[in-house]
Amino acid sequence: xxxxxxxxxxxxxxxxxxxxxxxxAGIYLSRARLRTLIINEGTxxxxxxxxxxxxxxxxxxxxxxxQLSNIMKKQxxxxxxxxxxxxxxxxxxxxxxxxxxxxxxxxxxxANSIILTPGGRxxxxxxxxxxxxxxxxxxxxxxxDGDFFTDKEIVVVGGGNSALEEAVSLTKYxxxxxxxxxxxxxxxxxxxxEEARNHPKINFIMEATLSAFRGNENLESVDIxxxxxxxxxxxxxxxxxxxxxxxPNTEFLKGKVELNxxxxxxxxxxxxxxxxGVYAAGDSTxxxxxxxxxxxxxxxxxxxxxxxxxxxxxxKLKNLIPA
Amino acid sequence: xxxxNLKHIETAADHAKVISENENVMVICGRMGPMCIPVYGxxxxxxxxxxxxxxxxxxxxxxQSHVIRNIPEVKGFMGIPFTIYYKNGKxxxxxxxxxxxxxxxxxxxxxxxxxxxA
Numbered sequence: 001x002x003x004x005x006x007x008x009x010x011x012x013x014x015x016x017x018x019x020x021x022x023x024x025a026g027i028y029l030s031r032a033r034l035r036t037l038i039i040n041e042g043t044x045x046x047x048x049x050x051x052x053x054x055x056x057x058x059x060x061x062x063x064x065x066x067q068l069s070n071i072m073k074k075q076x077x078x079x080x081x082x083x084x085x086x087x088x089x090x091x092x093x094x095x096x097x098x099x100x101x102x103x104x105x106x107x108x109x110x111a112n113s114i115i116l117t118p119g120g121r122x123x124x125x126x127x128x129x130x131x132x133x134x135x136x137x138x139x140x141x142x143x144x145d146g147d148f149f150t151d152k153e154i155v156v157v158g159g160g161n162s163a164l165e166e167a168v169s170l171t172k173y174x175x176x177x178x179x180x181x182x183x184x185x186x187x188x189x190x191x192x193x194e195e196a197r198n199h200p201k202i203n204f205i206m207e208a209t210l211s212a213f214r215g216n217e218n219l220e221s222v223d224i225x226x227x228x229x230x231x232x233x234x235x236x237x238x239x240x241x242x243x244x245x246x247x248p249n250t251e252f253l254k255g256k257v258e259l260n261x262x263x264x265x266x267x268x269x270x271x272x273x274x275x276x277g278v279y280a281a282g283d284s285t286x287x288x289x290x291x292x293x294x295x296x297x298x299x300x301x302x303x304x305x306x307x308x309x310x311x312x313x314x315x316k317l318k319n320l321i322p323a
Numbered sequence: 324x325x326x327x328n329l330k331h332i333e334t335a336a337d338h339a340k341v342i343s344e345n346e347n348v349m350v351i352c353g354r355m356g357p358m359c360i361p362v363y364g365x366x367x368x369x370x371x372x373x374x375x376x377x378x379x380x381x382x383x384x385x386x387q388s389h390v391i392r393n394i395p396e397v398k399g400f401m402g403i404p405f406t407i408y409y410k411n412g413k414x415x416x417x418x419x420x421x422x423x424x425x426x427x428x429x430x431x432x433x434x435x436x437x438x439x440x441a
Contacts, residue, residue: 043364050357066360067326086368086424135402135420144356145420148401218399239401 010110011037011082012310013303014101016092017117017249018085019046020292021282023072024299025115025306030079032307037109038076039101040085041249045069046119047283048292052143057292068292094256094278097313112313113306116257116265116273116280117299118249120290125157125242129213137219137239142166145241146173152238155180155222157210163243164192170241171201178203178237180210182227213240248284260286271302277313279306325355325382327363329370332381335390342409347376347435349427352391353383353404358421362404365424369431376435408434 013029015022018040029036043049051065060068077083088104092114099114122140124130130138139145146169154174156167159181165188167177179196184206186193196202205224211232212223221236250263257273257280258266264286271279281298283290325331332338332350342348351366353359366378381388383403391397394414397405402420408430409415415434418426 043361045364049360049364052355064326064355066355070328086365135418136399137401139358139402139420141357144354144358145402218401 009108011035012111013037013113013115013306014039014099014109014111015115015117016089016101017041017046017119017282017284018044018073018083019117019119019282019295020048020069020072021119021295021299021302022046022115022117023069023076024296025117025281025303026076026081026083027072027079028300028303029115029307030076030081032303033080034307034310036080037082037084037111039087039089039103039109040083041088041118042086042121044073044083044085047121047246048295051292054292065292089252092252092256094275097277099277113277113279113310115271115299115302115306116253116278116284117282117295117302118253118284120246120248120283122242123244123247125210125244127211127213129215129219133213133215133219133240136217137215137237138213139239139241140243142170142241145239146170149174149239151175153236154178154239154241155210155235155237156241156243157181158243158245159183159186159188160243160245161188161192162245164188164196166241166243167202168192168195168199171199174201174239176203177201178205178235180205180208180224182209183207210240246283250284262286269301270305271298272305277306277309325353325363325380327380328367329363329378329380332379333385333387335387338381338387338390341377341379342412345377345409346411348379348409349376349431350379350381350391350407350409351404352381352388352407356403358402359404362406362422362427365422365427369424369428373431373435373437375437376431410434 012034013036015025015038018038026038048065049069055062090104091102093100099111101109150173153176156179207227210222211225214221224235225232248263265280267280267285279302281302282295396414396417400419406418
C-alpha cells in the first residue's frame, strides 16, 4: 500500500468520466491543490460535446458543446489536473481507504477518493447486422445523415420524444417514414405524438421490434418481429434511424456500488455513496433532471465533499504521527 | 465551419497539396454533429502519439469536399464522417460514421506502421 501511495500513479482523487460533472470535479479538486486524475473512456466532454448549441448555460449567451468542453478541459489542466481519455477501465476497487483503478493497458492508479461521473450513452438495439450497416444504412443522428436518405423509404425505431420529433424532421428528406415501436402507445409528449400521427409521410408498426438487419454492401431490409405473435416478417427499407433512449455507463460498477433498477448510481445530497470516499455526479446518478448545469452543480458538490473527506483523512493521519 | 483543434482543409487544392506532401494522412470529412465530434476528438488526442501521421478535417458541406465525397471508396457510405486514410497520396482505407479510438488506431497501426526509431 505504501509503495502504491508513494508512486506517481497515486492521486488524492480519481474522477471517472470527463463530461461536465467530471471536468467540474477535476477543476475544483485541482484548484484545491489535490492531486487529481480524470480517466475517461470516450471523448472529453461526454454528451455535452455532442450538443450543437448550448444557450441556457448561465453567463454564456450561446456556445457549442464542443467549445464549452474544450474550455472546461483547459481549465482543469491549467489547475494541474491530469486527464487520460479514450481508455477503458478493466477493474475498479472502491472499498477500503485505498481505491484502485486498473486500465485496459494494465496500468494501475490508486487514490484515496473516487468520484464516479461516467455519464450515459445512446442505447443500441444490439441485434445482428447493426455493426455491419452502421453508416451504410443505419444511423443514430437525423441531423447528421438525413440528407443521405432523400427520396428513400426509411424506418425510425423508438417511441419517445426524440424518435417522434426526428421522424417528423426526416420527412424533409425521406419519401416515407415507418415508425417501429415496441409498445402499443408512445412515451412522447402529446404534441409530438399528434404531429407524427397527422403527418402524411409517417406510418406506424406498433408492438414490434427489429430483430435483424440484412443486405450486402448496404442495408436492404430489416426483420420485424411482432411482439404479441412472435411472427417475423421482412421489411424492405433503405435506412433505419434508432432513437431508443439513453443508458447510464455503469456496467463496470455492478456489484461495486449501489445502483437502482435502471443502473443509475444512488447518491445522498452531498453526492456520497454508501462507500467511504466514493462519490458520484452527473447523468449516471439517480435523479430527475439531466442538464449541463445540473451536472456541473453535482460535480461541484461531489468535489467539495471529497475535498472535505480527504482533508479529514489527512488530519487523522497527521494526528497519528507522534511529535 | 468546423471549430475543432485539427488543421482544416478548405479547398480541393489544399487537399491535393496535403496528400501529395505527406506520406501518411488522415482526413475526417464531417460536420459538428454527434457522429463526427468523437472522431475529431480521437484524432486530436492521438496526434501527439502518431507523429508520423498528419491529421486534418474538412467540412462536409463545403462544395470543395467533392474531392472526398466523390471518390469510389465512399460509394455507398450513408453516414458521416467520411474518414479517409491516404498513403503517398493514395486512398488505403475509408470508413463511414462514428468510430472508436480502437478502430481508428487499428487502421493507423495497420496502414501507417511507425518508422523504426520514430
